[in-house]
Amino acid sequence: MTARILHADLVLPDPADQGIADGAVLVLDGRIELVGTYGEVHRRTAPQTPVHHFPGATILPGLIDCHVHLSMSGEGDAVATLDASDDRSLLLAMAGRAQELLNAGVTTVRDLGDRGGLAFALRDAIAAGRLPGPRILAAGAPVTVTGGHCWYLGGQADGVDEIRAVVRRNVQNGADVIKVMATGGGLTPDGPAPWVAQYTDEEVRAAVEEARRFGRPVAAHVHGSDGVRIALEAGVDTLEHCTFIPPPGSARGPDDAAAELIKKIAAEGASVCPTFSAVLGETIKRIGESGVRPWLDLVRHQHEQGVRLLAGTDAGIPGSGFGQYVDGLEWFARAGLDNGAILTAATSAAADALGIGHRTGRLRSGLEADLLVVDGDPRTELAALRRALLVLARGRALRPRGEFGGLR
Structure with a gap:
């Protein structure tokens, strides 16, 4: 199994809801396993699980x-x-x-x-x-x-x-x-x-x-x-x-x-x-x-x-x-x-x-790992969406300018 923790200043599980400050997402084999505060996710994850920190960033659905x-x-x-x-x-x-x-x-x-x-x-x-x-x-x-x-x-x-x-x-x-x-x-x-x-x-x-x-x-x-x-x-x-x-x-x-x-x-x-x-x-x-x-x-x-x-x-x-x-x-x-x-x-x-809310569109346990990490907070500045640091599509990772830190 391949597990990764993504940690950012803000996680938006669903933009319609309240965000999670100092949040994290655990991705396991192409799916979202956990979403919560960094402390909570880290505590519930095996100690050897790699962590990727994104200071000043927001994690939101793809x-x-x-x-x-x-x-x-x-x-x-x-x-x-x-x-x-x-x-x-x-x-x-x-x-x-x-x-x-x-x-x-x-x-x-x-x-x-x-x-x-x-x-x-x-x-x-x-x-x-x-x-x-x-x-x-x-x-x-x-x-x-x-x-x-x-x-x-x-x-x-x-x-x-x-x-x-x-x-x-x-x-x-x-x-x-x-x-x-x-x-x-x-x-x-x-x-x-x-x-x-x-x-x-x-x-x-x-x-x-x-x-x-x-x-x-x-x-x-x-x-x-x-x-x-x-x-x-x-x-x-x-x-x-x-x-x-x-x-x-x-x-x-x-x-x-x-x-x-x-x-x-x-x-x-x-x-x-x-x-x-x-x-x-x-x-x-x-x-x-x-x-x-x-x-x-x-x-x-x-x-x-x-x-x-x-x-x-x-x-x-x-x-x-x-x-x-x-x-x-x-x-x-x-x-x-x-x-x-x-x-x-x-x-x-x-x-x-589109009839795929059971698969994607939110950061929720069990959904496919479609997510975006951006520099800044798109709730206050839409232009932050142009500053993509990491993109995951069904758990497959890339950066707009190359792959990121061994993530696959």
Whole structure:
């Protein structure tokens, strides 16, 4: 058995709860064995157990990115780059992007759309220990109408029967989650606009029913209010983006219908991943903060109404790099959320929403050892998350700049 004690000034078992000053975590064979004060953990551990001290640091659960696209580069015309890549070179690039996420303290990602099921292969290689990287939950090809949003990923389906068939195919190929493009989107300019619903109530409901038959959750890409309503009434688990973007010429900000939908989202327990990322910084340069502020205010309003928000960056789309996770969290702060709520959205709330709270998302005895050691206290300074000293993913240790002190 391999046991290690990690000791820091502060341990955050769950950012929603009180931290432990002068705390420690005992990691044993890839799982968390004990969490408590250093004195308590040390007293209950064999005397020869190695101890790694991190003065001035905080130990917290590994971060979770609920929305990434490992098959996309995050630079320039990501779609054209994807189209020009053969599967072999693309898989190698995806492995590098997974490493970037891990270096940033992200120990779990949900890949919500790739080509050819390559994310499944990468997921399995990482889980087997053949490659370093975060835990991957993968959707495979998102379900979309012919010529619809991200049609080039291979999930085109028209009508209830084709939708059910694509869902079954994804499950057979190894999908952990089903992704449905309920509205159009910006990455497919020749397809339906973001505010336009791509599928009817019956069609999205069919996708959810088929996914449920195989025990898979459903994530819905939604922008316009019609798409949000259709996805919510169909019973999807997470709403991605959820911007309530209006058609051109409409009043900015959520209308009365959106306000009612937000109340319904909170009441029904669906989760919203706004996909805040570094892209917003570039957006402000183009259109000014007044153009972005309605979206920030919308997310704050959802939080105030009790909607469970999730951290996710849409990493892979142009302008959202795989090492920029903290940028997205800082946009939550600019929207008006406090750091405790933001850290919860990035850890325990995310794990629960993704159905893996029994495995990760907290520092608790019996859970897998996904944790992050940072210089400083992220409850008072989110930028501390950029100063990673150690990352453990299922007990496998690394530093952003090399391995740490013999930990494996």
